[in-house]
Amino acid sequence: MVINLYTPGHGDPLDTLIVNGIVLSLMEEYPDIKIEVLKQASRFIVKILNKDDINERNVIDNAIMSIIEDCELETEGKIGLSFSSQPAVRPENIVKAINGALSHINSSKSSFIEDFSDELHAMKKQEGRGKEKRNLFKVHVQIAPFTGSYLRLPYMTVGNTGTASKAGFKAEEADYIVCPFCFIFSWAGLIKSTSIIVFSTKNKKSTLFILPSPVKATQDDVALLSLIFGEKVEVVRAGDREIPALGGVLYSMASGETIGALSAQSLLDAIYWVSAKEGNFISVRSFGSMPLLNVYKFVAEAKRKSPFLVRLIDTIADREPELLTLLTESLVIPGYNIYDIVRSLWAFLERIEKTDKVPLDIGIVDTLIKLIK
Template identity: 25%
Template sequence: MVYTLYTPGHGLVADSLVLHGILRILAWCGINKGKVSRFGERFVIELEDSKLNCDKDIIYEILEEVLISVEEYLNVREERRGHREIINVSDRLSKINYANINKPVLRNWLSQILDSVEGFISLQVYKDPNHKDRFEKSRKGGGLATLYLPLSAIYGKYVQEKKGVSESPYKVCDTCFITINMGLLFGTHIVRVDKKEKSSVYYTTFIAREDVDINDLLLLQRMGEGYHHVENGAEIPLISAPLIAISQGETIASVEDPYKIQVLTWSLQLSNNFQRSLGLSVIDYEPIYRFVAEIKLRVPTWPRFLNECLLRFEGGEAVLASLTETLLFGGDIYVVSRMLSSHIMDILKKENEYPEVGKLCKIDADEIVRSLQEIQG
């Protein structure tokens, strides 16, 4: 029997997270034959000859470590130190903590995860393309979960009742809240940059542009599980976040049709007590992954060079922007070369102050240029 599932229509960011949450659950149930296609800001999942027996018990199995850590966090008495220790021990909890720019909501967020696991119905709800509309009336009342800013990149919604219009947090059902959080944990790479009173968080995930095999997106989740924290770094150009994400860890080059994949990135920022969404971008996956695969062959220390010399030193953000724009849209490669060489020289002037970074920066900048040339043909 062929099943068709539809993401609910909570916006491109939330639906992308729902997609990855659904795929994680399906993989856990041994279901990996099918296709994913994009329809506007929603996704359609067509499963081949599968029995959709993925109930609440599966969610408890997948999130077991997360739920144990959340319960410990919520029950701890020693507020600051105890919470910090629990977060540091759990990779999943650390990831949520880094993803969150609004510290006061963390406790409610984690508490809602526990409540929503209990309220999770099944993936059967996504067989209905009008799933969201069926909850529209109840969304005005209680019993639903608030979709926090990192999970949607939107602040809320306007609700019209009779002749009045009021602001309201965007809320979703328990099943959507769980799949969205699973998409964040298992399918979204996070880079957080903290500097003085400002924190910027960049979220990167992979979506279908055309019909994509489920296994390709599951492979890409291996890159999406990570998170990266940069202290005292400069703001990252939004367009460069995918390059950073794909450069971390293993670069997967076995995706069957990389041209069918796109990269969705969104960013949030907290400055003093003011939080804002910096927008989102959708770019092609293929040139980014080809460049990273090529440069790792030529410069094996590329990930460390990126982290230490570009993300942590002022001026590196301009190099990243120029590199990414040239990679995606073309342009003068030698402009990138000059900017990169100049940046490296600036760092080497401070080699006595940062000897280890100085050694790391002694790379052949021409190899980066050759990698760009290889991709541009």
């Protein structure tokens, strides 16, 4: 019997985090499980093809353990790090909320298979803008940049200063709330599949989040890309270097393990956003998504053909991170001229000192030529 689960349709990145959280928690408990994921508008359908006797308690425990273990790392964990630019809530509050969600699941004897099988999940559970209750939990900006107590224009501004807040474009103050399962799986998705890079200068802290989004994928595709992105946790303290979101996708991917191949028909996006705190002003910016396959192909193949790819990407990230954006764009947007790209790389390498030189290996150039048409 095939089990169909539906994410609630809150939009990105919340639904992507939920779908990754569900698929990865299931896979870790049942390594032989077969799953197909398909994105349909703002929600995902998860088809469990070969298991109808799932021990839900074990899957929920798996998701919760990943969250609790991360919170125990305090400021070194993903949750601790992700709050550096949005300091309203600390890891200990997340642990408390997770325990609350679990005790509600236990007392109400609810089943996530049953709840997510219902396409009207979000409506029936009264998820969305509203007040926190015993069975409804506030989602934080880290897992849903569109949340926050105040919804103001411009869309992504959650600060309470600036002209938009005075202009009268103010929605009624309300939190964004979800059921215990959405709450638990979204945080688990953040821990298991999201790359987090924190840039820190004297007056400014920003956190770049990147995660793979399975548009059409199998359980192995989700696992492979989550392994690559999920392992990337970095704090960049020195200087002003800040990797732009698009460039960050290539940067995170290049430093990960590109072992194994994606399935032939798969389609995956990367979703990214930056939360920033500059002085007292808090904002979310650079929120978007991009197709991921060509970037994956580039990294996987260039790594096979050249031992210098990781060093090249790291050197660019250190010195001229904008060049990473150009490289990423050339891989995903048609119309870039390959010679311009190679010339830009060449000129960059000419500018850096002899001691840090990285060769522009033929294997890297060949792969670029193949992929940039």
